[in-house]
Amino acid sequence: MSQRTERRGIHVDQSDLLCKKGCGYYGNAAWQGLCSKCWREEYQRVRQKQIQDDWALAEKLQREEEAAYASSHGVQTQSHAQSAAPHPGHASLGPFSKFEEKKTNEKTRKVTTVKKFFSPSSRTAPKKETQEGKTPSPSISRHASFDTDQVSKDFVDFLKNLQKPGREIHKQCRAFIVNMSSKKDLSADELSECVQDFYQSMADRLMSHFKGSSDSVEQVMDQVEKYIMTRLYKSVFCPETTDDEKKDLATQNRIRALHWVTIQMLCVSMDEEIPEVSENVVKAITDIIEMDSKKVPRDKLGCITRCSKHIFSAIRITKNEPASADDFLPALIYIVLKANPPRLQSNIQYITRFCNPSRLMTGEDGYYFTNLCCAAAFIEKLDAQSLNLSPEEFERYMSGQASPRLNSSEGDWPDAGLAHGVPAANPVLAQVNRNLELLSSLSSKQERLMEAAQSLQADLLSWPETVKREVNDILEKYPLEILSCTVSAIDANNMDNDNLPPPLTPQVFAG
Amino acid sequence: NISFHGGESPKGTLRVKMVLLGSSGVGKSSLALRFGKDEFRSTTPTVGCAYLTRVVHLSDVTLRFEIWDTAGQEKYHSVTPLYYRGAHAALLVYDISKRETFIRAQVWLKELEKQYTPGSTVMWLVGNKGDLAQDRQVSVQEGQALANDRDLSFTETSALAGDQVSELLIYKKAVLGLIESPDLTKETFGNKGPKFKDGPHIYH
Helix, strand or coil, rough: CCHHHHCCCCCCHHHHHEEECCCCCEHHHHHHCEEEHHHHHHHHHHHHHHHHHHHHHHHHHHHHHHHHHHHHHHHHHHHHHHHHCCCCCCCHHHHHHHHHHHHHHHHHHHHHHHHHHHHCCCCCCCHHHHHHHCCCCCHHHHHHHHHHHHHHHHHHHHHCCCCCCHHHHHHHHHHHHHHHCCCCCCHHHHHHHHHHHHHHHHHHHHHCCCCHHHHHHHHHHHHHHHHHHHHHHHHCCCCCCCCCCHHHHHHHHHHHHCCCCCCCCCCCCCCCCHHHHHHHHHHHHHHHHHHHHHHHHHHHHHHHHHHHHHHHHHHHHHHCCCCCCHHHHHHHHHHHHHHHHCHHHHHHHHHHHHCCHHHHHHHHHHHHHHHHHHHHHHHCCEEEEEEECCHHHHHHHCCCCCCHHHHCCCCCCCCCCCCCCCCCCCCHHHHHHHHHHHHHHHHHHHHHHHHHHHHHHHHHHHHHHHHHHCCCCCCHHHCCCCCCCCCCCCCCCCCHHHHCCCCCCCCCCCC | CCCCCCCCCCCEEEEEEEEECCCCCHHHHHHHHHHHHCCCCCCCCCEEEEEEEEECCCCCCEEEEEEEEECHHHHHHHHHHHHHCCEEEEEEEEECCCHHHHHHHHHHHHHHHCCCCCCCCCCEEEEEECCHHHCCCCCCHHHHHHHHHCCEEEEEECCCCCHHHHHHHHHHHHHHHHHCCCCCHHHHHCCCCCCCCCEECCCC
């Protein structure tokens, strides 16, 4: 009884806290009363056993299955079953090869889901994949729908300014989107046709409403395009009815295979050694990659235009004169090769199909888009001649047997090491060297700082000592003398009070 | 006598897409720069001179020239058709001191003629660097003969001398040619231009 009350209290016996295995360390309830070390061992043992059991079960099932297969397929396959059965050592091959098969299955599935990988929007993905963490997290999909809502809201706000025709436009756009959602089986070209027809009829109506002021029409049409394409994006970007995705993968692999192409081979007049130029190159690459994240064709065009502007700046800084098309196209090709923009073909097709055609044929955006199409086409057909190489050289580089970078800088490769400040032919190597220099200068700075800190510490430690010593010195030099102090009392009878007037004496009045 | 949407607006702006074709080094970009220079300002435009615009005001219409420069290197020849699709005017530029550029211009001319029915696009043959007369390899007569043969307009111009007169001449002619061109009026905003029937890969 008394023991129980003790247990109910907070008092715990020391032995209860220790590892159940008795190793002397403390245990933990989460590890079933074992200490961390013993728990790990125990866990491993159980796991191993589980794996073995599973394996044994798999083998057993496999054997049963084979037996059943053999018996159901009569005499012809019996020899097969027999040849498998007498070699128990090979039995493990069964499940393993199955496992291999599963692996390849998974691989092919991965390839087909590359699209989903890149897709910023949420597609209805199989549940299994969500668990594997391959699809964008739910927060992203929420974000996407939030974007769509925002676009709708902006659209409505914009149309409010137009009053009655605004309401009409909104009604038509919504009807069109509903109409399009029922046409999912159409081919990409037919979808494009529908959207273009809608643009056309809308523009015609607006033309008559605004009495031919093309600026206002353009403004409204931009908003209409933004609203419609944000809504339709999911179903019409890289649709399954086309081979856009296959082309994307082909282009991506092609660009990867061309990783060895240097800026010199393309005769690009950009000198990446100049920091300002390399900054612009990086920005251009970022912009062209960003294109894939936009939904509205015009926004995608905007990314291409920004990218192009950065290229122009880079060339201008290098050459000190405005860039012409002769400089620009090779530079853009170089940027595309370096960036390997995701889903390049899909994006080009999407813009071509769903952007207002007048934007592609004319205007600045159209010009840069045309250049991007040229760059993509050129990369597709690029051969030895277009890089001023012999066909043999081209083949060797393509197959990976040789690397132009290694060849060109072979002479100074060993010299480009750490100790020398000589700029290497390879810009990457030069960058590495610069970084190493920076690191070594930083480490020497760090050492100096540490030294200073240590001396400061030493100073601080010795300071009380010095102060103490000084105090002692002074104390020794001026020993403390306690002078005997004469206590003076006013009423005492001393000799010095002669000058004082005589004390008052009480006067007695006769009364 | 050109009709716009609605027909009666005098304020309409026509977009004119003008493509510059020519081997690299014939002075396409300097030609473009002089074209692109605004009539009232003489500052050099932005960072690049690959895409330039120039607005020309006429009595009843405003023309907005968009000048598309193309990469002239021979290796980009196969992708050039992408540039001149939907163009209203094309300038074929060659260097009078380099015969091979004149031959290339003829190659482009053949390509262009494959794409357009005569008369729908205004085409110009421009012999550039007129001041290098002592190194001349292509005579004025040769250029003129080719132009006559193919029904083109022909001009010789010089980047160094800044021969404005000949450019203005080109402008005037271009504008007059365009006004006569029936295709142009269909190319304003919202109307369907030539469709990209098979995507951008038309050069296979």
